[in-house]
Amino acid sequence: MYFWNWRGIMLRILIKSRLDALLYAYFHPRNRKNGAAGSGKVSGTSRIIGMCFLFAYVFWALMRMFYEVFLIMCRPLAENGTSWFYFAFGGVMAFGFGVVCSLLIVHKQLYDARDNDLLLSMPVKPRDILVSRLVMLWVQTFVFEMMILLPLGLAYVHEMGAAPAGVVLFIVTSLLFPMLTFVFTCPVGWVLQLLSAHAKRKTFITTVFSVIFLILYMYFIMRLNDIVTKVTIDSQMYAPVFRRAAYPLYFYGKAMAGQSGTDFLIFALFVMVPFLLIFLLLSRSFIHLATMKKTGARIRYRQKRMKPKQLMRALMDRELLHFSSSSMYMLNGAIGLLFIVILPVVMIFRMDAVTQVTSQLPKLDLWLLAAAGISLISAMNIISAPSVSLEGKNLWIIRSLPVPEKKVLLAKAAAHIVVCIPPVLFASAVMAVLFRTGFLQTVFLFLLPLLSNVMTGLVGVVINLQFPRFDWISETAAVKQSMTTFVSMLVSVAGAAIPYLLYLFLLSGVLKAEVFAGIVLFYLVCADYWCYHYLCTRGAVKFSRLS
Amino acid sequence: MLRIEHLTKSYGDKRAVDDLSLHILPGELYAFIGHNGAGKTTTIKCCCGILQFESGDIFVDGMSVREKPLACKRVMAYLPDNPDLYEFMSGIRYLNFVADVYEIPRVEREERIARYADMFDLTADLAQPVGDYSHGMKQKLALISALIHEPKLLIMDEPFVGLDPAASYQMKQVMREMCSRGSSIFFSTHVLEVAEKLCDKVAIIKNGKLVVSGSMEEVKGQESLEDVFLELEGNHAENPD
Numbered sequence: 022m023y024f025w026n027w028r029g030i031m032l033r034i035l036i037k038s039r040l041d042a043l044l045y046a047y048f049h050p051r052n053r054k055n056g057a058a059g060s061g062k063v064s065g066t067s068r069i070i071g072m073c074f075l076f077a078y079v080f081w082a083l084m085r086m087f088y089e090v091f092l093i094m095c096r097p098l099a100e101n102g103t104s105w106f107y108f109a110f111g112g113v114m115a116f117g118f119g120v121v122c123s124l125l126i127v128h129k130q131l132y133d134a135r136d137n138d139l140l141l142s143m144p145v146k147p148r149d150i151l152v153s154r155l156v157m158l159w160v161q162t163f164v165f166e167m168m169i170l171l172p173l174g175l176a177y178v179h180e181m182g183a184a185p186a187g188v189v190l191f192i193v194t195s196l197l198f199p200m201l202t203f204v205f206t207c208p209v210g211w212v213l214q215l216l217s218a219h220a221k222r223k224t225f226i227t228t229v230f231s232v233i234f235l236i237l238y239m240y241f242i243m244r245l246n247d248i249v250t251k252v253t254i255d256s257q258m259y260a261p262v263f264r265r266a267a268y269p270l271y272f273y274g275k276a277m278a279g280q281s282g283t284d285f286l287i288f289a290l291f292v293m294v295p296f297l298l299i300f301l302l303l304s305r306s307f308i309h310l311a312t313m314k315k316t317g318a319r320i321r322y323r324q325k326r327m328k329p330k331q332l333m334r335a336l337m338d339r340e341l342l343h344f345s346s347s348s349m350y351m352l353n354g355a356i357g358l359l360f361i362v363i364l365p366v367v368m369i370f371r372m373d374a375v376t377q378v379t380s381q382l383p384k385l386d387l388w389l390l391a392a393a394g395i396s397l398i399s400a401m402n403i404i405s406a407p408s409v410s411l412e413g414k415n416l417w418i419i420r421s422l423p424v425p426e427k428k429v430l431l432a433k434a435a436a437h438i439v440v441c442i443p444p445v446l447f448a449s450a451v452m453a454v455l456f457r458t459g460f461l462q463t464v465f466l467f468l469l470p471l472l473s474n475v476m477t478g479l480v481g482v483v484i485n486l487q488f489p490r491f492d493w494i495s496e497t498a499a500v501k502q503s504m505t506t507f508v509s510m511l512v513s514v515a516g517a518a519i520p521y522l523l524y525l526f527l528l529s530g531v532l533k534a535e536v537f538a539g540i541v542l543f544y545l546v547c548a549d550y551w552c553y554h555y556l557c558t559r560g561a562v563k564f565s566r567l568s
Numbered sequence: 569m570l571r572i573e574h575l576t577k578s579y580g581d582k583r584a585v586d587d588l589s590l591h592i593l594p595g596e597l598y599a600f601i602g603h604n605g606a607g608k609t610t611t612i613k614c615c616c617g618i619l620q621f622e623s624g625d626i627f628v629d630g631m632s633v634r635e636k637p638l639a640c641k642r643v644m645a646y647l648p649d650n651p652d653l654y655e656f657m658s659g660i661r662y663l664n665f666v667a668d669v670y671e672i673p674r675v676e677r678e679e680r681i682a683r684y685a686d687m688f689d690l691t692a693d694l695a696q697p698v699g700d701y702s703h704g705m706k707q708k709l710a711l712i713s714a715l716i717h718e719p720k721l722l723i724m725d726e727p728f729v730g731l732d733p734a735a736s737y738q739m740k741q742v743m744r745e746m747c748s749r750g751s752s753i754f755f756s757t758h759v760l761e762v763a764e765k766l767c768d769k770v771a772i773i774k775n776g777k778l779v780v781s782g783s784m785e786e787v788k789g790q791e792s793l794e795d796v797f798l799e800l801e802g803n804h805a806e807n808p809d
Binding site for chain 1: 616618637638639641646648656659660667670673677678691696
């Protein structure tokens with residue numbers, strides 16, 4: 022009895038500690054001592070309110086989008102007698118969304134958690150550690166999946182009405198859904214762990230897989246309306262395919278549509294049996310997985326002729342090496358580059374569609390529109406935005422070396438610019454050829470996105486200096502969960518977009534495109550110079566006070 | 569080589585270092601001892617230009633750390649207690665990065681890296697990412713990077729923590745060799761036996777204030793350094809003022 026009480030208490034403590042860690046990651050006020058703006062702590066309440074608003078907005082926007090999609094499908098499918106297909110389709114979307122959102126979290130929290138050694142040294146059963154982690158993963162996956170399941174249910178209620186039994190079934194099946202996702206994410210997370218433990222080019226592999234995953238996801242989201250329309254019209258053709266391909270979700274659909282207890286039980290069995298098997302497997306091998314050494318393949322040193330570098334080059338290489346060593350940093354910091362490359366390639370092959378779209382736009386010079394588009398997409402890259410925070414516990418190195426602070430900061434911006442310039446030039450060149458621009462227009466088409474890109478690089482460092490965050494444990498916190506990257510992107514996009522919006526709505530009838538481009542060029546040169554000057558003077562002083 | 573004059577540094581209301589003055593001459597091996605939280609690391613970080621301080625001044629080779637921080641950093645090196653290095657770099661890239669910062673020519677850097685890496689048995693692992701290094705290996709790499717530009721002043725915080733006996737021995741040899749060439753070493757340690765055997769001078773700090781400093785003989789007299797340290801700690805515990 023005492024043993025079970027003890028285990029229960031330990032499990033509760035573990036779950037609470039995981040919950041604290043989760044809340045800490047998002048809502049903990051940052052310490053801004055030593056040179057950051059102001060002193061003391063950022064108001065915890067304002068941060069919590071800000072984060073709540075942000076989450077509420079993201080959830081609302083996504084749920085609204087999915088709700089509209091499900092409204093299109095619901096009634097036609099119900100009238101066809103294939104309501105089960107409606108729920109099965111929504112179930113597949115929820116499953117896919119859950120996988121996309123939680124796969125890396127599952128990998129990190131289940132197999133790569135930093136406190137595994139500490140917890141394993143305590144009088145806690147490994148199975149309890151696993152349960153505590155799965156409980157928190159369940160909470161996170163549930164939240165992700167509800168962004169699709171909730172609109173799915175609401176659209177059905179709106180169109181077809183609902184009985185109390187249906188609502189109960191919806192709640193119970195929704196609670197089971199994360200377990201279905203675990204059946205996929207837990208083994209894949211384990212494969213990722215094996216890859217990261219043994220693969221030689223793990224960053225490259227992870228990045229390639231993530232990019233492919235992302236492109237497929239974007240493709241699906243962009244074609245969602247087409248897919249939904251097609252599936253709704255030809256439901257008699259697609260329903261049997263769905264039934265074969267996603268058999269457990271067929272029973273989910275049948276349970277929801279017919280409010281059938283038997284179908285629910287079959288669905289529950291499809292979810293719980295594989296989940297329990299995976300849980301047993303994980304609990305048996307948890308110690309091995311948690312303590313797996315991530316040494317990778319051993320590389321033996323062979324002395325080579327060394328090449329000394331100039332200070333600025335050495336500092337920039339340091340930034341580039343940091344950037345290229347982390348797939349998470351590359352994917353979050355330079356996602357815009359993917360679009361900058363894809364956009365011109367698509368335009369080369371679909372020029373007819375581009376002409377059709379642009380002919381519907383207000384009368385604008387296409388080369389200017391292209392320059393605005395490249396500048397805007399380029400502003401989505403935030404390589405330099407977390408670069409000060411990423412110094413983290415290594416800040417002592419650069420602070421103890423005889424390096425002028427301004428060079429450290431400029432190297433951060435330079436790394437951003439160097440990475441972004443080739444795709445930006447490529448996009449500008451393709452646009453110049455496609456739109457057959459004249460000399461002056463070509464010059465603007467190259468210079469405007471380039472200077473906008475320089476501004477994004479500099480602005481990232483300027484803003485990160487105002488909100489540096491060194492208390493992170495994982496770099497993910499500095500890159501993804503940091504206000505500075507969000508603010509940087511917002512400022513960069515606004516800085517790039519506002520002049521073009523002004524032209525579009527106010528100045529297009531007054532100024533010639535070339536004159537306007539000259540004004541924007543002047544504005545960008547001024548903005549770039551101000552940022553550069555700030556980093557060389559006040560920014561350098563601010564950096565010298567960080568510790 | 570290192571002159572600390574009336575150094576005062578506070579964190580909020582807490583005074584971490586209080587009016588501390590020390591003078592380390594060229595060729596001296598100077599130990600800095602004190603209990604946890606006494607202010608050793610803060611003093612060391614101020615000397616290296618990592619932390620800014622409210623009052624007093626620090627001079628390295630006659631130059632003020634406040635006024636000429638870069639010139640001071642150019643002639644000294646710092647080894648922290650916890651060597652957090654760039655995990656995204658390999659050992660050799662890290663050493664090359666530091667060598668680039670100090671503008672060390674190719675031939676010299678190749679020779680020094682080879683010499684020190686062999687000495688600390690790190691040559692075979694130089695191509696490995698620093699993230700795969702053990703604590704001791706990181707400590708050795710940080711030490712090599714500190715020695716690579718042959719500093720006039722080496723400041724170290726708990727340098728022996730994490731080193732294996734062979735590396736500890738080599739490190740003591742390097743320290744003696746550096747001092748015999750006229751460089752100075754100022755380091756904090758809790759290993760009082762090492763300080764006693766190795767150092768010319770010692771300073772003891774308590775609650776941010778210098779309690780005693782001077783040559784090893786002057787400070788410890790006929791007793792062991794450990795006895796003197798514990799005695800001073802005890803006396804001050806009884807008479808905090």
